Amino acid sequence: MEHRGGCGADNDSGDGSGVMTSIPWDLFDNWAENQGIASFDKLHTGVGMIFLPQDDKLIEEAKKVIVNTFRQEGLEVLGWRPVPVNTSVVGFYAKEAMPNIQQVFVRVVKEENVDDIERELYICRKLIERAFASESWGSELYFCSLSNQTIVYKGMLRSEVLGLFYSDLQNDLYKSPFAIYHRRYSTNTSPRWPLAQPMRFLGHNGEINTIQGNLNWMQSRETSLKSPVWHGRENEIRPFGNPKASDSANLDCAAELLIRSGRTPDEALMILVPEAYKNHPTLTIKYPEVVDFYDYYKGQMEAWDGPALLLFSDGKTVGACLDRNGLRPARYWRTIDNVVYVASEVGVLPVDDSKVTMKGRLGPGMMITADLLSGQVYENTEVKKRVAASNPYGKWVSENMRSLKPVNFLSATVLDNETILRRQQAFGYSSEDVQMIIETMAAQGKEPTFCMGDDIPLAILSQKPHMLYDYFKQRFAQVTNPAIDPLREGLVMSLEVNIGKRGNILEVGPENASQVALSSPVLNEGELESLLKDPQLRAQVLPTFFDIRKGVEGSLEKTLYKLCEAADEAVRNGCQLLVLSDHTDELEATRPAIPILLAVAAVHQHLIQNGLRMSASIVADTAQCFSTHQFACLIGYGASAICPYLALETCRQWRLSAKTVNLMRNGKMPTVTIEQAQTNFCKAIKAGLLKILSKMGISLLSSYCGAQIFEIYGLGKEIVDLAFYGSVSKIGGLTFDELARETLSFWVKAFSEDTAKRLENFGFIQFRPGGEYHGNNPEMSKLLHKAVRQKSESAFSIYQQHLASRPVNVLRDLLEFKSDRAPIPVGKVEPALSIVQRFCTGGMSLGAISRETHEAIAIAMNRLGGKSNSGEGGEDPIRWSPLTDVVDGYSPTLPHLKGLQNGDTATSAIKQVASGRFGVTPTFLANADQLEIKIAQGAKPGEGGQLPGKKVSAYIARLRNSKPGVPLISPPPHHDIYSIEDLAQLIFDLHQVNPKAKVSVKLVAEAGIGTVASGVAKGNADIIQISGHDGGTGASPISSIKHAGGPWELGLTETHQTLIENGLRERVILRVDGGFKSGVDVLMAAAVGADEYGFGSVAMIATGCVMARICHTNNCPVGVASQREELRARFPGVPGDLVNFFLYVAEEVRGFLAQLGYEKLDDIVGRTDLLKPRDMSLVKTQHLDLNYILSSVGLPKWSSTAIRNQEVHSNGPVLDDNLLADPEISDAIENEKEVHKTVKIYNVDRAVCGRVAGVIAKKYGDTGFAGQLNITFTGSAGQSFACFLTPGMNIQLIGEANDYVGKGMAGGELVVTPLENTGFCPEDATIVGNTCLYGATGGQIFVRGKAGERFAVRNSLAQAVVEGTGDHCCEYMTGGCVVILGKVGRNVAAGMTGGLAYILDEDDTLIPKVNKEIVKIQRVTAPVGQMQLKSLIEAHVEKTGSTKSSSILTEWDNYLPLFWQLVPPSEEDTPEACAEYQSTAAERVTLQSA
């Protein structure tokens, strides 16, 4: 399992590995005997495995405190055992931090049963931890375990040395009926010895995305948690969380509390990590008691949400469970001698298949447990039923939980137009907010989209007033905790939230169910009224205004404190619902509203600090909330629900306005009623909230509430500490007084003498004269066009002056260079042609932009030796050879371009692999100089790309293996990246298929990116790209453009410095992009640590874009971002324009370098000492702090050039090298011959066949190979088996495989069968893992057995026969044919826009499992469809020997009516799907395969 773990820069210090077992009493008795100690009384002895400090004195000090604590608790210390270790196997970094490891044996005298003994030990440990908490070295003491049942051996070790390090683990006396083994790959904390896993109860493969909220809520609970088992000692066992520990450690802590308080481990895990029980037909119909259990707990314990495979044990039970979305692999198998294994991979243990009676996998939300005393194994439903039956949860819920009944929207406005306008002004609305956001949502029921990124200043830099929300950026999942898909996998998500007191989770009873359940957090006025009337809630409304007449007493800050006190008092008096309200009959000029976000967050924090938060919910009744981001902020900082009364009134006013009425009457706008307008608005908000949750990988709003998943840009410490404690705020900013001033600037507008007749347009979205400054503006684009088209240096210097004199727009504008050297002549500086080689263009897809633009950019970059980026969508192979036919600037090869030269190549040096895998074929990959994995993009991190149907021309469709006119949507996550080890696997796959291409990973700047980047570097990436939030060209929701991601200056600083600190900086090239326009940007980025520099929007402008900003409409007036022929014909650009631009930029860089006295860009990379703050004032604050950017942790050991010039990282020796070295195979490839081979395979052999496929694709393309490689593998294949197969590769696997089988295959044949003579029934067994056939573009696969989740996602042409699948099969499929001869999971065919699926439904359970949003479900009536199905099943019998298929064929007439055919609209008129299709004559029908 070594390949699933992370390793430090020394390639030796593991991120962590460990094992939990029962206590090896025989071993310890043997030790005791040697020490002259009596053998242990197993019932009464506890064993502690302790990491002690390194220093001898501290060890003695620590031991003294430990011994005293045990004594005080009445426990007798029997002895200390130094744990025998072999330090020679420990890596350099790990050894530096290695603790002294000892075991302590204690006798518990006063308790007689195991649970009480365990509790006593738990109390002792907590007391000891407390005693050390105040010591400066307290963190050096750590109990891996202290238990009478279990023990944990772990450390900063690699898998293979764990057993060598701890010699106990090799001792024959070490016996245990179970073992939980874990190998860590850390990405959210730096590796440390205590953070290795397993923890004390569980080992966790995953991430808890809601950790900040979970910590807050656990802290809130501390005072209310009580249980008789603690005999009043609850105070002594606090706290129940540690913000400095990892997410897994905190989850372990919460589980431990529940279990020590009397819950069983399976019950604790069901409470903490609930499955997606809604929309679950099996549970609802067969196991309603399980649904009741989850309903009961949903209002009491927020889910610890995120991808997770959890293995747990208390020593009596051992079990495993999977997160609600099934985002981690978990395979299990049972043997005839009653051993159960669960593991992330098959093949990790040598198991005789003839003894295996069952091979399965845990599906989403599933659990398996084994009772270690009775030997009984409980599978999912048995476990859940048993737990759920322990109390009458259904009765308690039905008798105590109230559901809020929907109340109709108001059918008329409440206020007159003038009052509405005044209120909108007072509360900070602009005309863009009303017209582009609120009205669009009211009219269309969805968020508005826009394009070309966010090019206005951060709120703190802006000269315009902003609402407080604009200082917050949404955080999002990258790499380790994947975004989930609110559109296609929304069934695991929920916006439900409960209102009212949260009871004592340590006890169960009907009173805990006494809450009000809301279906969403968006309330209308009537619904809020209902809540206020609920007698049990005892709601209290707290007005949120401050009073400027009262001076300091009425100041914003003082008023906030008073508000918190009022909330405090109300809750202490029994109020269970606090309504913070800025709703008033009359606005008063001197009583402005507190920003509602500040009010909510301050009260939330105050109640947490004072132990009252569980007693009441917070609801905001506010005018200051109308966008999805604003709702998300309020919920993220503690509001359970919001009544956006002024936004609803604005919807009503819009609907009743004469303008709207006329537009509807004239048919220029669809007619909606006043109620529909409000429903639409709420619908858009809810969809937007789901999207915001999902981009952080969170499924449940109840877990998002209070999770504070935002980064703050521009608020000072006093504000953050009071209201937003725990959120990252790196650059400081506004004080309370400054914030009050900004708030007041809105308020006074409503009361000025000459009140404006309409709302002000600040120009935050669209450029307008007098409005907010936009980095990309018409003047700038004109100046740039002139400079590059005229090739005029003086014109370029005017462009430079324009940039130099712009208002402060980005953080780097606040910095300038200082030098420690005298200037040198420019002639001494490295040439421009060397500098431009560090330049790249953004990943703009062919499809989003036109062929002309895409090719012109690529040609320009190739002329310069820089790099263009294909973006997502593939590339026409015609572009891969240099042009030789150019005459007068024109070439018949690329007839639509002008300004060409012979020798030009239009290939994109960087070829992108994004989540949709559009155009990603073996040949595409094999022809890349570099391969980029796009994890996130600046304009919409955490969301998938989308190409509207009208942009999918025939040409675009051909390159993407799709159908013209059908929209192409990419999933938010790469379905083969659900963890850092998955990313490492995809990097491995790409290095496999093209070992000459450097692999880059594109991330977006946000807090924590340094640790993520370290994980990516350890994952063997060659390049890490950091994008700023301001990038982006394609269509995105406005809220995503504006409110997600951070400035690259901060992201780059964190990445560069963290990599240096971890000794990893030399491994990777750092590339940065986001709003680059000039040489100054390049120099700034270099000084902060970047080696290479990306230009996005400005490259489009240089080739002709005039910033009309309608790219998302396909109507680009200059043919830059349109696929319409007539508009493309207007494309004004030539490659030379871009060449000129980059040469000017490079010259600018040279000029600056000369002034600084440096000869090479190399010399200033990472030199923050050459930067200083500019002497200037910002309009809003003088408290911005740029020290973070100016800090330094030293320089990389290598020069930037040396880092850039290093070889492509290698996969090391791989099985494919052996295959390619085989003379017969190489001869068959070289001369297109046929060869047969049989090869043994193990799970460490990953991406097998990928390299062979790359060699074939490079030589013959995706279809040209006429040879036959017939290779049979036997054993357990590692991940990505048979990836990127090409035609002519006929691969058979006898055994089993892990995840990603057949990933990206473009042709050939793949057959997977179990070994002969197994002890299990093949059609019941899972023999291939998750996400098989992802992004396949051709070929056939036959599997005798079942597949895991997400089978055939984004398949576009391949055909498959398999005997069962997990959830989400055929998701996002755009072509091909999938036959499933057994049971499937939920959410079949979500987002399936092409291809066909045939599914056998023997027990009539399929229909509720199908996602019918796009596909229709029908019996197989078309004769051609029947033929297609039958012939594929015949092929399956022939290839696999499947008995299931044979029986189907034998009784074909009986089985055929049991098949369903899933048909998306694009296939409805095909002969396979349409029984009435006219041309059924067999000879005229082209079957896709048969």
Ligand code: SF4
């Ligand atoms: S000119 Fe074309 S590419 Fe440029 S912003 Fe407008 S629509 Fe987009």
